[in-house]
Amino acid sequence: MSINFNNPYQSYSNQNIWEGIKSSFREGSALTKLIYINLAVFLVVNIVSVITYVMGIQNPQIPFLVKWLSVPADANALLHRPWTVFTYMFLHQGFLHILFNMLWLYWFGRIFLSYLDQKKLLSIYLLGGITGAAAYIFAYNLFPVFENIRWGAYALGASASVMAVVLATVVYAPNHVVRLMFIGPVKIKYIALFFLFTDIINIPNGNAGGHLAHLGGAFYGWLFIYQLRKGKDISVGFTTLLDSFFSLFRKRKMKVSYKKTQQMTDEEYNKSKKENQKELNRILEKIAKSGYDSLNKDEKAILFKSSDKK
Numbered sequence: 168m169s170i171n172f173n174n175p176y177q178s179y180s181n182q183n184i185w186e187g188i189k190s191s192f193r194e195g196s197a198l199t200k201l202i203y204i205n206l207a208v209f210l211v212v213n214i215v216s217v218i219t220y221v222m223g224i225q226n227p228q229i230p231f232l233v234k235w236l237s238v239p240a241d242a243n244a245l246l247h248r249p250w251t252v253f254t255y256m257f258l259h260q261g262f263l264h265i266l267f268n269m270l271w272l273y274w275f276g277r278i279f280l281s282y283l284d285q286k287k288l289l290s291i292y293l294l295g296g297i298t299g300a301a302a303y304i305f306a307y308n309l310f311p312v313f314e315n316i317r318w319g320a321y322a323l324g325a326s327a328s329v330m331a332v333v334l335a336t337v338v339y340a341p342n343h344v345v346r347l348m349f350i351g352p353v354k355i356k357y358i359a360l361f362f363l364f365t366d367i368i369n370i371p372n373g374n375a376g377g378h379l380a381h382l383g384g385a386f387y388g389w390l391f392i393y394q395l396r397k398g399k400d401i402s403v404g405f406t407t408l409l410d411s412f413f414s415l416f417r418k419r420k421m422k423v424s425y426k427k428t429q430q431m432t433d434e435e436y437n438k439s440k441k442e443n444q445k446e447l448n449r450i451l452e453k454i455a456k457s458g459y460d461s462l463n464k465d466e467k468a469i470l471f472k473s474s475d476k477k
Contacts, residue, residue, distance in 0.1 A: 197285035198276040201292055202269050205325055208257045209265050212236070233260060237323035238300045240307035240376060244318075248412035256296030258323040268325045272332060278343055278355070279336045284460035289409070291391055295331020295384040300381025301328075303376050311374070322376050327384030333359055334349065339395075361385030443469075 192203050216230040238255040239245050266354035274293075279288055302320050313320075336343075341356035361386060366378045396399045416451040450466050462465075 183318040205257050205269060205353060210258050236394050240304060240317045240320035242308055243400045250302045252297055255323045256325050256328045264324055268329050272329045275333045281330055282340055286406050290332050291335050291388060292328045294405060295387040296328035297389035299327020299380035299384035306379045320376060322380055325381040328359045330381045331384040331388035334385040335392050338389050338392040385451040
């Protein structure tokens with residue numbers, strides 16, 4: 168492929184692609200953002216690994232960035248890298264590893280969002296990943312079989328988080344039907360049971376830590392929906408903490424208030440006020456039926472402006 172760096176059209180095309188990616192990330196759902204973050208981390212880690220390898224400054228088998236971001240099995244090592252209980256769930260080395268994790272996340276994430284909201288998806292992904300890490304660390308420090316391999320062992324990948332999303336979706340809508348190639352329509356509960364069974368029986372056959380982390384994530388997905396059906400959202404505190412954290416990075420917008428102008432007649436003003444009230448009533452009814460998260464951006468803006476005027 169020939170590239171002309173002096174070609175303004177090619178530069179413009181590249182800029183459009185980058186702008187398109189940024190726009191789809193900003194405007195995309197929580198599912199879209201999670202997939203983008205995983206892909207971005209994958210690219211950065213592998214690019215850095217190539218650079219450091221050719222410079223001869225790292226072990227090619229275990230790149231330093233992977234070791235720095237993956238969660239260690241040893242409790243003492245974890246004390247020096249506590250952030251890894253979060254970072255490991257966005258970290259992948261192999262292409263097939265990230266490919267299958269992202270496909271599963273996309274498929275079941277879309278089903279999940281057809282029943283529940285984006286904040287719940289994000290909290291399940293993160294808390295499921297943390298639960299998976301806890302199961303992995305707990306098992307490696309409790310069971311004698313791992314005693315000689317605990318030091319130096321580490322876990323990475325979104326599998327535990329994905330399993331949390333899968334189980335949450337299956338427990339909430341077990342009879343949801345998907346069509347599988349060469350098989351046909353299948354209820355998702357049978358797909359989840361098959362993979363849970365394979366995780367359990369494969370614990371002694373290699374990658375025991377990975378399988379244990381998967382089961383930890385699956386347990387959180389089940390627990391979340393079990394409590395939700397009883398009317399309790401166990402992720403509320405965590406979601407509130409996330410909202411507070413993300414609010415630090417949101418751009419503050421200048422507040423602009425609009426008042427009745429001299430050009431607007433009393434009749435026009437009253438008509439506009441009546442229409443605004445009608446729209447506000449419709450939004451409040453929608454909240455009562457489907458909750459605040461069902462509102463689109465424009466509806467939330469109208470509600471926000473209305474609350475400011477009171």
